[in-house]
Amino acid sequence: MSDKNMRFLVVDDFSTMRRIVRNLLKELGFTNVDEAEDGQVALHKLKNGQFEFVVTDWNMPNMSGIELLKAIRADASLKHLPVMMITAEAKKENIIEAATAGASGYIVKPFTAATLDEKLNKIFQNMNK
Amino acid sequence: MSDFAGMEDLLQDFLTEASELLSEVDNKLVELEKRPQDRGLLNDIFRGFHTIKGGAGFLNVDSLVSLCHRTENLFDKLRNGELPLSPELLDVILAATASVRDMFGYMTQARLPGAADPALLAQLEAALAGETPAPLAVQAAAPAAVVTDVVATTAAEPVTLPVDASQLSTHQPGASEPDWATLLKVLTGEPILAAAAAASVKQASTPPAAALATTPLDIVAPLPAAEAPPMTAALAPAHLETSAGDEAKAVPAQSLRPSPAPAKGGAPQQLATQETTIRIDTVRLDQVLNLSGEIGLTKNRLTTLRTDILAGRTDANTLRAMDEAVSQLDLLVSDLQNAVMKTRMQPIGRLFQKYPRLARDLARQLGKDVELVINGEETELDKTMIEDLNDPLVHLVRNAVDHGIEVPADRIAAGKPPKCLVQLTATQVGDHILIEISDDGRGMRPDVIRRKAIEKGLIDMETANSLDEKQSLQLIFLPGFSTKDQISSVSGRGVGMDVVKTNIQKLNGRIDIVSVVGEGSRFSISLPLTLAILPVLVVKVCNQPFAVPLAMVREIIPIRTEAIQEVSGRATIVVRDEILAVRSLASLIGWTEERPPSFGVLMQSAEHSFVLAIDSFVGRDDVVIKPLQNIRPRGIAGATLSGDGSVVLVLDMEDLLETNYEETSEALKPRALID
Structure with missing residues (x-):
């Protein structure tokens, strides 16, 4: 259903977490993954590379995940990109904030490959609509 | 599991x-x-x-x-x-x-x-x-830290709690009495069943007394948190204070008596396991990869040339090509060595960043106002050296805060700002790393240090009088030296500075002190960039090559037998108006000289210079030391291979000199004069 060659950008300031997400994506068959350590680096990479999916942490120095999301939605060449937010909080106001800013999905740490798969598929379905 | x-x-x-x-x-x-x-x-x-x-x-x-x-x-x-x-x-x-x-x-x-x-x-x-x-248990954290540290450093002997309980309660208004009584009893080795029970009076269960009863060293391990929360709380944060080495020392002591692992909470026995992984910049790894690729190409070139030469083609062109390939290999290999070495280099900041908290906690406990300023944290050093430096640096930082600087009242009286500045600086100077710890405290008085050393029987009056100010300061590195009359809970057990010096020397480093009374002290540690590759001078004695660390070599001089003079029973030689002791390498390693030495290597060890008498020398070389397996002869750091494939022993000069002080002069004297 989904293209396994899809190019992902995983954004997190904690490299262990990037590795976790990367491994989980690999488990689901997505191997074309690049990493960025904060929103600024991510935005730079997005503008220069052909990425098709962004998975970003919320809380990061320099540029947070929500700022990155807003920047992506404000950029004509990037605004179509699906962006999934990873966060440690399942607070309602956080989810609302992410949704209003245009997040395609939302996943709460810690999560398993199965949860990630489910969330990704939901996003893919919405994209195909 | x-x-x-x-x-x-x-x-x-x-x-x-x-x-x-x-x-x-x-x-x-x-x-x-x-x-x-x-x-x-x-x-x-x-x-x-x-x-x-x-x-x-x-x-x-x-x-x-x-x-x-x-x-x-x-x-x-x-x-x-x-x-x-x-x-x-x-x-x-x-x-x-x-x-x-x-x-x-x-x-x-x-x-x-x-x-x-x-x-x-x-x-x-x-x-x-x-x-x-x-403010309850947590308040007790700082003094408890000291206690564990003392336990850790003194290994097997039972220790008394070096802090007066009444004094403590003024510092720590929240620390409740029973806890301290318990801690004291545990540390002095008394059975603490009753005390511990008293401490956990509000808890349902009593601690398993058997595990707690006797050995003071077991205290860190077998105290299950659930049963005695105030004590565990006091001990747990202590590990922040104790340095890696202290804990390492504590481990064998604990292993003497296998203690049951606490089921929940409590403090782990050992926090500092040596890191076995390393993070490397990919750029550096790529460099290694590139170089090994190029070496592979050069190897192919050499293989072809070998075939040519074996086939009898030895014309000028082939030989020139051979020469080029070998030269290129030479260059590439040394580049590769450097690149591999670089992968082991880590910023020293990873070590330094632990110390501001250490200084802050200690200063607070001593009622002092200290700011630890760090400079040069990006300076890079071999990973193993960084780990081995932790102990000495922790000790020097503690020392600066405890002994070096004054309490605010004294500082104000001396016209200084109440806040003290302790600076920790790392810089690369040539092929060495310089680490300095300086304070703006009271400084060290050479006369006081000399007097203390005499009082403690470390040196006699005559030796003391012959020491200049710089040499007097060096006395603090003697085992058993401590200038504080009362053993303080922090750093006054006199077990530290000599260990600091030994540890630094193990890293082929040097430590120096500069101190100005009333203005402060500065400890400078000079270290080679890496221990992996050692520049040496290869010398020969009795037709056998030996390598001595080049860092110690000042110059090579010819020796004429008649130039050797005996001064107060020791063989000496005058080099540019400087009287230097002559030590024969042959007798240092326990051999008999075949002929009088022809050359002398002027060497500088930590405190003194001397002339090492040898037969001849081969030249300088960068060697990789291989430690000897299973045997450890005195004065031998390891072995290496020379250019012609023969084994060369690398000498550990400090060790050699220490074990041979008297015999050397005796052995050299008669022969040198008779021949």
């Missing part, structure tokens, strides 16, 4: 990265004490706990998640201005940080840490609810 089966890699990554993060958090907390309103700092600390929590969630370490979650929430309120930061609150936060570090310690051993101390969690909850945290 691992509690993290299948996640070992992830765990390793997490611990490496999270420990660094935690050290940063620690330093920012020290900063925060100075600038409690700084939103940037509050944000960073918040994020630190948040990130650790996120990672811990994936590793299923619920206790760590819940502790970080509470602390993070606290910082969320602090950064939003919903809570004021009080000193009491900061203490709770520091205790939480220590508890997180303890949990990392458990995880290093692949064990799942139990829940944090309930008292600490309760305090965090109280703080979140806006209450002023009651």
